[in-house]
Amino acid sequence: MAKTSAATPKVLERGSPLAILCESCVNALYSVAVRLTRRRDTAEDLVQDTYVRALRARARYDEELGAKGWLFAIMRRLHLDDVRRLRRSPQVDSLDDREDFVLYEHLSRDAAASSAEEAFLAHYLDGCLAATVEALPEDLKLPLLLSAGGFTYREMARILGWPVGTVMSRLHRARRLVQRLLVQQCRETGQREDGP
Numbered sequence: 474m475a476k477t478s479a480a481t482p483k484v485l486e487r488g489s490p491l492a493i494l495c496e497s498c499v500n501a502l503y504s505v506a507v508r509l510t511r512r513r514d515t516a517e518d519l520v521q522d523t524y525v526r527a528l529r530a531r532a533r534y535d536e537e538l539g540a541k542g543w544l545f546a547i548m549r550r551l552h553l554d555d556v557r558r559l560r561r562s563p564q565v566d567s568l569d570d571r572e573d574f575v576l577y578e579h580l581s582r583d584a585a586a587s588s589a590e591e592a593f594l595a596h597y598l599d600g601c602l603a604a605t606v607e608a609l610p611e612d613l614k615l616p617l618l619l620s621a622g623g624f625t626y627r628e629m630a631r632i633l634g635w636p637v638g639t640v641m642s643r644l645h646r647a648r649r650l651v652q653r654l655l656v657q658q659c660r661e662t663g664q665r666e667d668g669p
Contacts, residue, residue, distance in 0.1 A: 495527065496543045502548055505618050509552050511607065519555070521550040538631050542624065546632040549615065556611070605654045613647035616640055 506516035630637040
């Protein structure tokens, strides 16, 4: 095991308060990463890259933002970098990459929930609600997901790098748009708007 010099920050040493907080954020990061990337394997990579970047940038840890907010801010920047990179490169889709067990993975997705939070989201964000949230533009979806993660307006503003008023207005627009789309879908399918 390599020794750290006196100049190296010890914020993320095993057992430190920040390291313990970072370990407790894995499930929340993964849940949001799955919603952002729409793929479990890509979400796992995003969470891993987030922790790698956090370790490299541990000297710049923002105590005011807190461990969870700091990690979400890093993950958001990494995700945006990935989205920009994908937009610049041509998209190639091959059927050779398909597995024989796609249906099995799809059916076992709910059974394989790794946390209570993920099970809750899988139960309540399935069907039309999940599709509606996924269809939102990125600038409306991110505040909605962070809000569901329990962040305050101020924390979301720091994570996203936006003014608090912008966060509030985009969150309001996202909620209103989701509500409007769900009501429209209920009318189209003949379901009652006030409940089952």
